[in-house]
Amino acid sequence: MILFIHRKDLRIQDMPAFEYITQREVPSLHTFIVDPAIIGQGRHVEHSGIQFLRTLSKLVELYKHDGLTLHLLYGDPIEITHDLVQRYPVQEIVVHEDYTPYSRERDGKLERVAAQRNISFTSLPDQPLIDWEDFHRFAERTDAYKVFTPFYRKWKAYMDLFFQPPVFTDVNELQTVALDSEVLDKYSLPFLIPNSSIDEPSVRLQDFIEDDLDSYERYRDYYSEEGTSHLSSALNTGAISSREVYAAVLHLPQAESWRRQLAWRDFYLYQSHQDPVFYSYENRFDLSALNDFHFEAWSQGNTGIPVIDAAMRQLNQTGYLPNRLRMITAMFLTKNLLCPFSLGEAYFRIKLADYDHALNRGGWLWCSSLGYDASPYFRIMNPVTQSQKFDPHGRYLRDWLPELAHLEGKALHQPHPQAIVDLKGSRLQAIEVYRGILQTS
Ligand code: FAD
Numbered sequence: 001m002i003l004f005i006h007r008k009d010l011r012i013q014d015m016p017a018f019e020y021i022t023q024r025e026v027p028s029l030h031t032f033i034v035d036p037a038i039i040g041q042g043r044h045v046e047h048s049g050i051q052f053l054r055t056l057s058k059l060v061e062l063y064k065h066d067g068l069t070l071h072l073l074y075g076d077p078i079e080i081t082h083d084l085v086q087r088y089p090v091q092e093i094v095v096h097e098d099y100t101p102y103s104r105e106r107d108g109k110l111e112r113v114a115a116q117r118n119i120s121f122t123s124l125p126d127q128p129l130i131d132w133e134d135f136h137r138f139a140e141r142t143d144a145y146k147v148f149t150p151f152y153r154k155w156k157a158y159m160d161l162f163f164q165p166p167v168f169t170d171v172n173e174l175q176t177v178a179l180d181s182e183v184l185d186k187y188s189l190p191f192l193i194p195n196s197s198i199d200e201p202s203v204r205l206q207d208f209i210e211d212d213l214d215s216y217e218r219y220r221d222y223y224s225e226e227g228t229s230h231l232s233s234a235l236n237t238g239a240i241s242s243r244e245v246y247a248a249v250l251h252l253p254q255a256e257s258w259r260r261q262l263a264w265r266d267f268y269l270y271q272s273h274q275d276p277v278f279y280s281y282e283n284r285f286d287l288s289a290l291n292d293f294h295f296e297a298w299s300q301g302n303t304g305i306p307v308i309d310a311a312m313r314q315l316n317q318t319g320y321l322p323n324r325l326r327m328i329t330a331m332f333l334t335k336n337l338l339c340p341f342s343l344g345e346a347y348f349r350i351k352l353a354d355y356d357h358a359l360n361r362g363g364w365l366w367c368s369s370l371g372y373d374a375s376p377y378f379r380i381m382n383p384v385t386q387s388q389k390f391d392p393h394g395r396y397l398r399d400w401l402p403e404l405a406h407l408e409g410k411a412l413h414q415p416h417p418q419a420i421v422d423l424k425g426s427r428l429q430a431i432e433v434y435r436g437i438l439q440t441s
Contacts, residue, residue, distance in 0.1 A: 047319025304419030
């Protein structure tokens with residue numbers, strides 16, 4: 001019997017693990033282990049946790065619909081796996097690769113649990129579009145790409161030659177087995193899973209291609225247009241595979257700019273794997289100027305800078321924020337307010353419905369001028385000019401800050417007299433502080 005553990009792959013189509021299992025022609029036990037270390041600390045009632053649990057609930061339905069069994073278990077993944085391999089005749093554990101420090105450590109432990117009982121442990125790539133090692137062989141490189149543009153050029157060439165299209169497995173060939181009620185009771189979830197009302201990602205993808213792809217390049221930064229795909233959450237939970245998404249736009253010349261964003265996704269996943277300090281940049285970043293009041297005002301949308309306040313309200317209420325606004329708010333926090341990026345990163349982790357450790361960290365590092373190919377420390381976005389440029393009619397501000405709706409033209413975008421920080425002075429200060437940090441690190 002194979003024990004298959006779902007992670008960020010909450011779907012049943014284009015699953016490398018399913019292809020692998022069906023070829024083995026043995027029964028398989030399918031689980032998802034809700035790990036309190038990941039979903040605990042109240043995250044199950046915040047946007048990021050709720051979205052994940054909804055997608056999980058949808059996955060249970062997909063299994064049922066095809067007459068298959070998936071068990072949701074709650075607890076420490078090592079302890080549960082240990083218990084399962086003692087109770088059932090498991091010959092092999094199969095998972096998809098996961099790259100965060102926590103998951104790598106967890107998978108190392110799982111591998112040891114398997115080895116103790118002579119069980120094989122198979123981890124298959126799934127999240128990125130490219131296979132790092134193969135890509136490096138193709139690029140004839142031993143060291144990692146540190147700049148996006150040459151990475152992207154090679155990535156395109158690699159994809160043209162080696163892109164693996166999605167595979168549609170006949171799931172009826174899976175022989176899923178059920179757990180005993182004693183085990184189910186032992187690891188039952190301590191909270192209710194929210195209902196499965198999520199958009200069907202392949203429908204969203206088609207709608208985006210039909211309605212918005214042609215104008216994506218032009219409008220992607222104009223956040224009141226809402227012309228982006230909103231597929232990030234489905235990509236990060238694995239409700240849709242990156243291969244399915246890429247295949248849908250493979251031959252569309254107007255999709256170049258959108259494919260480039262998918263390459264950014266791969267670049268951050270790659271960086272999280274290749275850069276040994278990707279997850280520890282905060283150690284170089286000792287900002288003692290932290291002001292708790294500033295952080296609180298930022299997170300609650302009470303800074304007195306309209307675009308920041310509108311964006312934080314959208315994030316807090318909906319769990320989504322367009323990319324341009326993530327950049328503006330992150331730069332404002334780390335530069336104008338001189339708060340450590342890790343504070344904002346942790347806040348986004350709770351609030352973003354599409355939260356992903358590598359992409360979120362990649363975005364925060366970029367805004368803080370850290371990591372591979374970051375924004376230069378002296379180029380600090382001015383939230384007022386950004387707001388005037390990307391929301392020229394003030395539609396977004398009026399939607400999220402109705403109390404300002406009476407203001408017209410440029411006045412709408414201006415900081416209030418009681419804004420928590422002076423944009424000009426804080427910009428100059430940030431340049432000095434960052435110059436110091438980056439030159440000594
Ligand atoms: P589209 O514009 O339709 O792009 C298609 C896909 O490409 C996205 O779904 C995403 O998978 C990928 N993509 C787009 N922009 C980027 C980018 N700048 N970097 C990496 N991949 C990208 N994205 C997340 O998915 N999860 C996060 O936790 C996350 N945190 C971020 C934090 C900060 C500070 C910043 C600046 C960016 C962050 N991003 C994150 C990247 C980006 O903002 C979102 O992927 C995008 O806004 C999602 O909207 P969409 O699906 O409509 O994107």
